[in-house]
Amino acid sequence: MAAVAETLDTVAAVTEGGYKWGFSTDIEMDMAPKGLNEDIVRLISSRKNEPAWLLEWRLKAFALWKKLDEPNWAKIHHAPIDYQDLHYYAAPKKKQGPKSLDEVDPELLKMYEKLGIPLKEHAILAGVEPVEGERPPIAIDAVFDSVSVATTFKDTLAKSGVIFCPISEAVHSHPELVRQYLGSVVPAGDNYFAALNSAVFSDGSFVFIPKGVRCPMELSTYFRINARNTGQFERTLIIVEDGGHVSYLEGCTAPQRDENQLHAAVVELVALTDATIKYSTVQNWYPGDADGKGGIYNFVTKRGACRGARSKISWTQVETGSAITWKYPSCVLIGDGSVGEFYSVAVTTNRQQADTGTKMIHIGKNTKSTIVSKGISAGRSDNTYRGLVRIMKNADGARNFTQCDSLLIGDQCGAHTVPYIESRNPTAKTEHEATTSKIAEDQLFYCRQRGLSQEDAVGLIVNGFCKDVLKELPMEFAVEAQKLLAVSLEGSVG
Amino acid sequence: MLEINALRAGITDKEILKGIDLIVPTGEVHAIMGPNGSGKSTLSYILSGRDGYDVTGGTAMFDGHDLLEMDPEERAAAGLFLAFQYPVELPGVNNANFLRTALNAQRRARGEEELDAVKFLKLARAEIKRLSMADDMLKRNVNVGFSGGEKKRNEVLQMAILRPKLAILDETDSGLDIDALKIVADGVNALRSPDFSALVITHYQRLLDYIVPDRVHVLAGGRIIRSGGPELAHELEANGYAAVVAEAA
Ligand SMILES: Nc1ncnc2c1ncn2[C@@H]1O[C@H](COP(=O)(O)OP(=O)(O)O)[C@@H](O)[C@H]1O
Ligand SMILES: [Mg+2]
Numbered sequence: 001m002a003a004v005a006e007t008l009d010t011v012a013a014v015t016e017g018g019y020k021w022g023f024s025t026d027i028e029m030d031m032a033p034k035g036l037n038e039d040i041v042r043l044i045s046s047r048k049n050e051p052a053w054l055l056e057w058r059l060k061a062f063a064l065w066k067k068l069d070e071p072n073w074a075k076i077h078h079a080p081i082d083y084q085d086l087h088y089y090a091a092p093k094k095k096q097g098p099k100s101l102d103e104v105d106p107e108l109l110k111m112y113e114k115l116g117i118p119l120k121e122h123a124i125l126a127g128v129e130p131v132e133g134e135r136p137p138i139a140i141d142a143v144f145d146s147v148s149v150a151t152t153f154k155d156t157l158a159k160s161g162v163i164f165c166p167i168s169e170a171v172h173s174h175p176e177l178v179r180q181y182l183g184s185v186v187p188a189g190d191n192y193f194a195a196l197n198s199a200v201f202s203d204g205s206f207v208f209i210p211k212g213v214r215c216p217m218e219l220s221t222y223f224r225i226n227a228r229n230t231g232q233f234e235r236t237l238i239i240v241e242d243g244g245h246v247s248y249l250e251g252c253t254a255p256q257r258d259e260n261q262l263h264a265a266v267v268e269l270v271a272l273t274d275a276t277i278k279y280s281t282v283q284n285w286y287p288g289d290a291d292g293k294g295g296i297y298n299f300v301t302k303r304g305a306c307r308g309a310r311s312k313i314s315w316t317q318v319e320t321g322s323a324i325t326w327k328y329p330s331c332v333l334i335g336d337g338s339v340g341e342f343y344s345v346a347v348t349t350n351r352q353q354a355d356t357g358t359k360m361i362h363i364g365k366n367t368k369s370t371i372v373s374k375g376i377s378a379g380r381s382d383n384t385y386r387g388l389v390r391i392m393k394n395a396d397g398a399r400n401f402t403q404c405d406s407l408l409i410g411d412q413c414g415a416h417t418v419p420y421i422e423s424r425n426p427t428a429k430t431e432h433e434a435t436t437s438k439i440a441e442d443q444l445f446y447c448r449q450r451g452l453s454q455e456d457a458v459g460l461i462v463n464g465f466c467k468d469v470l471k472e473l474p475m476e477f478a479v480e481a482q483k484l485l486a487v488s489l490e491g492s493v494g
Numbered sequence: 495m496l497e498i499n500a501l502r503a504g505i506t507d508k509e510i511l512k513g514i515d516l517i518v519p520t521g522e523v524h525a526i527m528g529p530n531g532s533g534k535s536t537l538s539y540i541l542s543g544r545d546g547y548d549v550t551g552g553t554a555m556f557d558g559h560d561l562l563e564m565d566p567e568e569r570a571a572a573g574l575f576l577a578f579q580y581p582v583e584l585p586g587v588n589n590a591n592f593l594r595t596a597l598n599a600q601r602r603a604r605g606e607e608e609l610d611a612v613k614f615l616k617l618a619r620a621e622i623k624r625l626s627m628a629d630d631m632l633k634r635n636v637n638v639g640f641s642g643g644e645k646k647r648n649e650v651l652q653m654a655i656l657r658p659k660l661a662i663l664d665e666t667d668s669g670l671d672i673d674a675l676k677i678v679a680d681g682v683n684a685l686r687s688p689d690f691s692a693l694v695i696t697h698y699q700r701l702l703d704y705i706v707p708d709r710v711h712v713l714a715g716g717r718i719i720r721s722g723g724p725e726l727a728h729e730l731e732a733n734g735y736a737a738v739v740a741e742a743a
Contacts, residue, residue: 445544446582450596450652451570451603460595464586464635
């Protein structure tokens with residue numbers, strides 16, 4: 001059955017209005033004391049039995065973090081974050097890592113069931129052969145607070161040589177791969193939040209697709225922040241060797257809490273020659289209430305390196321959650337003829353603030369990038385697209401196409417487009433198009449005259465506006481992303 | 495039956511409808527003619543529930559429903575359809591998806607079973623064929639890039655699929671060539687039955703050659719100044735509105 005699709009149906013059916021994923025779960029937790037210092041970094045490392053090199057790597061990152069400053073160039077405003085007032089490690093209490101799903105805390109399984117995310121393989125595999133019109137199975141890694149609690153279909157994947165496991169496990173089972181690639185795309189000192197993540201990351205997903213392998217199913221990580229006053233710092237590393245192919249989905253929700261919660265993830269993608277990585281995100285962290293109380297602070301560094309010729313990395317994101325979003329999934333196009341894509345829908349309502357976009361760095365010859373950004377602002381929110389297209393000296397024949405559209409709902413919200421284009425090669429070509437529109441009263445009336453409710457009309461118009469991005473999502477996610485858009489804009493018109 | 499009684503309405507500071515009395519019995523088709531700016535579109539908007547107008551007096555009842563108390567979508571589900579004088583574009587919204595969503599919203603509101611995609615497409619294709627329209631009509635985005643004539647035909651297609659009990663057509667024939675005009679007329683005539691009524695707003699007698707109305711009303715200055723049989727339309731065509739307006743004054 002559908003992974004996150006049911007989330008929306010199930011949970012939407014149970015609750016009404018507001019944020020529908022906002023329940024919390026009572027699970028016995030193993031928590032580090034509040035605060036951040038070398039001892040906490042050591043504690044995290046030792047809880048995970050990490051090898052000495054990784055502890056050293058973390059400590060170096062921590063030293064860098066202390067020297068860095070929080071970036072202040074984004075169009076976001078928030079009270080200062082007290083980094084000493086957070087827990088940096090929280091894990092469901094258990095003796096050892098679960099060997100199988102049977103060992104996972106039943107409360108946890110129940111919570112994922114409530115979210116509509118089936119961690120039981122047999123439930124997903126009921127018919128084994130996917131029936132036509134039904135979705136094929138998706139392998140899922142579930143990360144609860146800082147720790148991966150279950151990864152499904154590991155064995156099936158292993159048969160084709162695909163490694164899909166928590167990164168904490170990969171550190172032990174494939175140390176050479178982790179050591180070679182960790183921090184190779186986003187170095188520890190890249191920015192303040194990346195440094196913080198490198199020092200304290202606790203878990204996340206690891207994917208390795210060997211040469212010539214097309215991953216036989218969609219891979220998905222589902223992130224859930226549950227614990228109070230806890231930062232979530234997950235780290236994802238995806239490596240695809242020559243000619244390999246993977247489509248990876250990421251979904252996130254969090255309970256509804258009055259205080260802000262910090263989320264600072266790092267995602268690194270590496271695509272070698274002729275490799276393709278499709279990375280899709282449906283981000284629905286708790287956005288805070290109508291007055292701007294509570295919600296997730298989402299400071300995320302996502303970057304992919306197209307290292308091989310003709311490699312391709314495609315980011316697709318649908319972002320409706322978080323009080324603050326600071327996120328610029330990027331592509332470094334090194335290999336000749338490599339391709340980078342960024343398709344984004346960012347919705348802000350109430351007091352949400354989003355400063356999001358992408359960076360496309362063209363280094364190789366004939367590299368190509370496409371950026372399609374759709375920003376939707378409602379309420380008193382602020383929505384900024386910030387994008388950089390940089391074409392280096394040797395990137396002969398580089399091409400970029402950028403399309404940035406903003407849709408305003410109401411007249412108290414803001415939409416801003418900040419494109420930076422730097423070209424150091426005269427043969428390069430860049431195109432930039434931007435539009436700003438409003439949902440017109442006559443469009444709404446037209447729909448309502450045909451029988452649609454005001455809310456369905458907004459949903460329809462918004463989905464139409466986002467179509468070019470939604471069609472990039474894997475089928476499994478497209479439908480739920482559409483519903484999510486409608487739900488998140490409920491009550492924002494009229 | 496549509497029963498409009500002493501209806502007065504306007505926008506802030508300006509009364510547009512100055513006391514309209516009009517009865518359209520079930521099963522009948524009435525035409526409304528009248529000079530530009532006389533309030534024809536305003537009447538259609540008030541009946542269908544568009545925001546931005548103040549109703550300052552009178553009533554509008556349809557099959558026992560107090561229209562003025564209902565949301566636009568409730569009026570639609572009760573069977574009221576407006577073919578817009580200026581159909582609206584919905585970028586990125588596929589016509590088929592729009593129509594199926596609309597039809598199912600209405601059916602849901604009436605407690606009827608919703609149509610799945612297959613059944614809907616079958617229905618929609620049949621109507622397209624009957625109205626001799628292009629097959630790609632369903633695939634295109636609602637009215638985006640449509641010519642004036644295509645937009646009007648799309649209104650007729652929507653009407654054919656939604657099967658209203660009361661259709662208001664606001665100058666659906668304006669700007670159409672004779673073939674397109676026949677399509678509009680076919681759309682209305684196909685729905686004609688003892689359970690269906692229509693209010694056809696037009697400037698041209700020629701449409702009424704194809705949709706023969708039971709009654710013709712002349713709306714001028716926010717009032718119905720004359721009513722009559724189909725022959726009234728011929729008189730207007732021959733003498734113009736000015737003569738009728740002057741006579742009523
Ligand atoms: N929303 C509006 N704002 C300002 N004036 C309006 C509005 N709607 C209608 N009017 C005015 O009311 C009068 C009647 O308009 P309308 O109903 O469109 O006439 P018709 O359809 O008969 O040509 C016109 O003078 C028109 O300018
Ligand atoms: Mg008019």
